[in-house]
Amino acid sequence: xxxxxxxxxxxxxxxxxxxxxxxxxxxxxxxxxxxxxxxxxxxxxxxxxxxxxxxxxxxxxxxxxxxxxxxxxxxxxxxxxxxxxxxxxxxxxxxxxxxxxxxxxxxxxxxxxxxxxxxxxxxxxxxxxxxxxxxxxxxxxxxxxxxxxxxxxxxxxxxxxxxxxxxxxxxxxxxxxxxxxxxxxxxxxxxxxxxxxxxxxxxxxxxxxxxxxxxxxxxxxxxxxxxxxxxxxxxxxxxxxxxxxxxxxxxxxxxxxxxxxxxxxxxxxxxxxxxxxxxxxxxxxxxxxxxxxxxxxxxxxxxxxxxxxxxxxxxxxxxxxxxxxxxxxxxxxxxxxxxxxxxxxxxxxxxxxxxxxxxxxxxxxxxxxxxxxxxxxxxxxxxxxxxxxxxxxxxxxxxxxxxxxxxxxxxxxxxxxxxxxxxxxxxxxxxxxxxxxxxxxxxxxxxxxxxxxxxxxxxxxxxxxxxxxxxxxxxxxxxxxxxxxxxxxxxxxxxxxxxxxxxxxxxxxxxxxxxxxxxxxxxxxxxxxxxxxxxxxxxxxxxxxxxxxxxxxxxxxxxxxxxxxxxxxxxxxxxxxxxxxxxxxxxxxxxxxxxxxxxxxxxxxxxxxxxxxxxxxxxxxxxxxxxxxxxxxxxxxxxxxxxxxxxx
Numbered sequence: 001x002x003x004x005x006x007x008x009x010x011x012x013x014x015x016x017x018x019x020x021x022x023x024x025x026x027x028x029x030x031x032x033x034x035x036x037x038x039x040x041x042x043x044x045x046x047x048x049x050x051x052x053x054x055x056x057x058x059x060x061x062x063x064x065x066x067x068x069x070x071x072x073x074x075x076x077x078x079x080x081x082x083x084x085x086x087x088x089x090x091x092x093x094x095x096x097x098x099x100x101x102x103x104x105x106x107x108x109x110x111x112x113x114x115x116x117x118x119x120x121x122x123x124x125x126x127x128x129x130x131x132x133x134x135x136x137x138x139x140x141x142x143x144x145x146x147x148x149x150x151x152x153x154x155x156x157x158x159x160x161x162x163x164x165x166x167x168x169x170x171x172x173x174x175x176x177x178x179x180x181x182x183x184x185x186x187x188x189x190x191x192x193x194x195x196x197x198x199x200x201x202x203x204x205x206x207x208x209x210x211x212x213x214x215x216x217x218x219x220x221x222x223x224x225x226x227x228x229x230x231x232x233x234x235x236x237x238x239x240x241x242x243x244x245x246x247x248x249x250x251x252x253x254x255x256x257x258x259x260x261x262x263x264x265x266x267x268x269x270x271x272x273x274x275x276x277x278x279x280x281x282x283x284x285x286x287x288x289x290x291x292x293x294x295x296x297x298x299x300x301x302x303x304x305x306x307x308x309x310x311x312x313x314x315x316x317x318x319x320x321x322x323x324x325x326x327x328x329x330x331x332x333x334x335x336x337x338x339x340x341x342x343x344x345x346x347x348x349x350x351x352x353x354x355x356x357x358x359x360x361x362x363x364x365x366x367x368x369x370x371x372x373x374x375x376x377x378x379x380x381x382x383x384x385x386x387x388x389x390x391x392x393x394x395x396x397x398x399x400x401x402x403x404x405x406x407x408x409x410x411x412x413x414x415x416x417x418x419x420x421x422x423x424x425x426x427x428x429x430x431x432x433x434x435x436x437x438x439x440x441x442x443x444x445x446x447x448x449x450x451x452x453x454x455x456x457x458x459x460x461x462x463x464x465x466x467x468x469x470x471x472x473x474x475x476x477x478x479x480x481x482x483x484x485x486x487x488x489x490x491x492x493x494x495x496x497x498x499x500x501x502x503x504x505x506x507x508x509x510x511x512x513x514x515x516x517x518x519x520x521x522x523x524x525x526x527x528x529x530x531x532x533x534x535x536x537x538x539x540x541x542x543x544x545x546x547x548x549x550x551x552x553x554x555x556x557x558x559x560x561x562x563x564x565x566x567x568x569x570x571x572x573x574x575x576x577x578x579x580x581x582x583x584x585x586x587x588x589x590x591x592x593x594x595x596x597x598x599x600x601x602x603x604x605x606x607x608x609x610x611x612x613x614x615x616x617x618x619x620x621x622x623x624x625x626x627x628x629x630x631x632x633x634x635x636x637x638x639x640x641x642x643x644x645x646x647x648x
Contacts, residue, residue: 030443035552036368040441040545042480042517044510046491048364049552052560053357055119063120066101070124073100080132081400084415087258089135094172094214094647097139102128104168106143106152111164113148118294118356125298126305133419134259136302138172141210144295145288145427146173147217147238154236154279154287163217163238172647174211174241176265177221177288179204180633186221186234186285190633191267193222193237195230200237200277202245202270205633213251213261214647215241220267221284233282237272241646245270247638248645256418261645264631266638292427293367294359299423300352300377306420307345307381310388313411314338317392328391337387343578344380346571347550350557351376368440369549375433376546378423385417431535438538441545442531445524448472454529473521480518485510494559499569500576502555505583509548512586516544519593536598544589547582554578 030037035048055063077096083089097103105121107113116124121143129136143149148167151159167173182188191204202222212218218239226232239246250264279287318329318338328334355369389396392413395403400410424430449469452462484490485507494502520541524531531538558575562568607613 030365032363032365034365034368036372036545036549037365037440037443039513039548039552040368040516040520040541041444041476042514044483044485044506044513044552046506046552046556049354049358050556050559052354052556053361053363055117055357055360059117059120059360062114063116063123066105066114066116067120067123067127069100070102070127073097074128074131078128078131078135080412081410083132083134083259084412085401087253089132089138089259089261091647093135094138097128097135098169098647101169102139103142103172104148105139107148107164107168108152111160112168113164114168118297118359119353122297122301122304122352122356125301126308129302130305130309132259133302133306133416134257136298136305137257137260138211140298140302141175142167142173144298145175145219145291146211146215147171147219148173149291149295150219150236150278150287151238153290154283158275159238159278167217171216172211172214173217173219174209174215175219175288176206176209176212178207178209180207180264180631189221189223189234190635191220191222192635193220193224193235193272195224195227195274196271198274200224200272200274202237202239202267202272203635204267205635206265206267207633208252208262209248209265210260210262212241212265213248213263213643214645215261216646217241218246218265219278220272221288224281231281234284235281236278236284236287238276238278239267239270239272241644243270243272245637246644247640247642249638249640249643251643254422256415256421263643268635268637293370296370296374296427297352297356297359299426300348300373303377303381303420303423304345304349304352306416307341307348307384309416310384311338311341311345313413314341314388314391317411334391337391339577340581341384341387343574343581344384346557346574347554347578347582348377348380350553350575351550354553354556368437371428371433371437371440372542372546372549374427375430375437375542376550378420378426379430381420382417382424385413385420389413389417431539434539434542435535437542437545441542442520442524444472445521449524452528477521480514480521483510483514485512485514494555496562499562499572502558502572502575502579505551505576505579506555508579508583509551512544512548512590515590516541516548519590523593534598536596536601537593540589540593544586547586547589551579551582 033045033048035045038045038048073096078093101114102124104111104113105116105124106118107115109115125136125140128139146167147163151163155163177186179190182190191202191206193200193202200222202220204222206212206220209215209218218241220237220239221234222237224230224232224235245268247266247268248263249266252262252264254260254262278284315329315338318334319327321328323331329338351373355366355373358364358366358369392411395408395411396413399414400412404410428436449465449472452465452469454461457465487507490510491503491506494506495504523534523537523541527534554575558568558571561571
């Protein structure tokens with residue numbers, strides 16, 4: 001069958017097959033130590049993160065020089081209110097960022113980029129994202145998941161020489177994986193790339209293509225059919241956005257990030273040179289997931305920037321707004337919110353800087369740390385923004401334009417809440433992140449005992465797995481009984497004279513890590529093969545791990561600042577406040593591991609889906625429009641105008 005007539009149909013896969021595809025795409029080995037992995041196993045390896053790793057002096061100098069230029073650009077060339085009003089980043093702003101080198105921050109200098117470290121790349125995203133989050137998303141999608149990162153890790157030298165100089169200065173890139181009916185289940189990917197000589201012929205539709213409306217280069221994930229000489233499977237390609245048959249059919253609009261150039265892109269018989277394939281056939285998902293290991297750090301970077309802005313506005317507003325004879329900040333109900341914002345911002349920056357520096361050093365495996373940073377940062381930033389709106393009261397709900405029109409300071413508090421909301425969905429929703437991190441957290445258990453709970457394994461396989469598991473748990477379980485967290489003088493370096501006692505918090509982390517590991521083991525023993533269905537339990541396990549990681553990072557950062565800078569006392573106070581707040585959340589999560597409504601919720605859901613409660617929906621009108629829940633994505637020529645808008 002020729003490439004021109006090969007149909008593109010969505011694969012039909014079972015739940016088990018979908019899981020197998022996802023499992024095959026993840027990194028299987030742990031070649032380097034991981035602080036977070038050890039934490040989930042009940043081993044508090046403080047030595048992996050303390051003393052706090054530091055960047056090289058020349059990296060600091062290069063990074064600070066660029067940040068100074070970027071700050072000047074943000075203050076003089078970017079007007080966030082214009083972007084919010086027009087729902088578009090002005091072309092001259094994007095052109096200016098190109099000239100500044102902002103599109104090449106992570107690209108090596110030999111390809112015309114700036115060669116910034118992950119630490120300074122994140123600082124730059126936090127800065128530019130505070131000017132307008134849509135600009136942060138533009139730069140992040142281009143460099144963290146667009147063409148530069150996968151080529152850096154998996155591209156050939158010829159591909160790097162061809163595309164990286166363009167990405168560093170002139171071209172914008174986008175990443176295309178999601179389809180109208182495919183989100184976090186890539187086994188059902190329908191876009192195809194059919195081999196035809198020295199080319200592939202691409203057909204399909206991609207949804208939510210961030211940067212896709214203005215992109216010059218696309219990273220596209222497509223399914224290559226298995227055939228003679230072709231292994232097939234989901235494969236990554238670099239595609240020229242101006243190629244014949246590429247149509248941007250719609251520029252999508254959202255509740256936030258109004259300047260986001262996100263669209264729907266259709267491919268119809270698009271010819272892509274085989275030389276543009278990234279890695280071998282079938283490696284697309286592995287490339288995507290590996291790219292995201294560090295790429296995910298861009299989202300918490302912008303969450304940190306948002307936290308800093310929320311703190312600034314909360315401080316300034318709460319000092320001048322008076323109620324009942326004193327500033328509202330001095331009322332306990334408001335003050336607790338300000339304390340939460342300050343302490344959480346400190347902890348998020350600690351998590352981000354620690355994870356980023358470890359990424360730069362490539363000394364540790366940070367796949368779990370980066371995922372935790374994304375998960376925790378996106379959740380906590382939304383909470384901080386919501387608290388800021390509450391602190392501002394009616395003015396928090398009012399738009400900046402309206403405030404300005406009636407003569408008050410144009411504070412876009414409601415906008416930051418809308419803009420941040422997508423981070424709980426971007427690059428893996430919170431629910432998917434829970435499952436992804438949980439899979440990595442129990443990897444050691446599955447590697448020795450997985451065959452015991454696999455229904456497809458033979459009795460011989462199960463017997464072998466039983467022997468392996470017995471040996472592993474005989475060594476591991478006794479170590480979960482006692483540890484340094486029970487010794488009153490452990491981690492004494494974190495209790496210098498005249499400062500809060502952070503050592504007590506680290507002892508708590510050590511004890512909690514062992515309790516977390518025991519809880520996981522008990523759950524695996526109880527539910528065995530059904531463990532993967534206990535998503536509520538797994539989510540709480542991951543959330544506990546995220547809190548423990550954040551507490552550890554906050555303490556390590558506070559001690560680092562005490563030893564090297566002028567804000568040691570204040571840093572210790574913030575770390576102490578954060579750890580005390582975090583410990584309350586951890587204890588609640590531990591309680592909810594076993595005391596919850598998960599089973600009852602499942603019964604209610606079945607009743608909802610079965611129509612048992614339709615009577616509860618009476619008495620309203622539904623303002624929704626007509627049309628299908630999921631748009632038709634049948635392959636074929638586009639019937640719509642191409643709204644692709646490349647930036648000159």
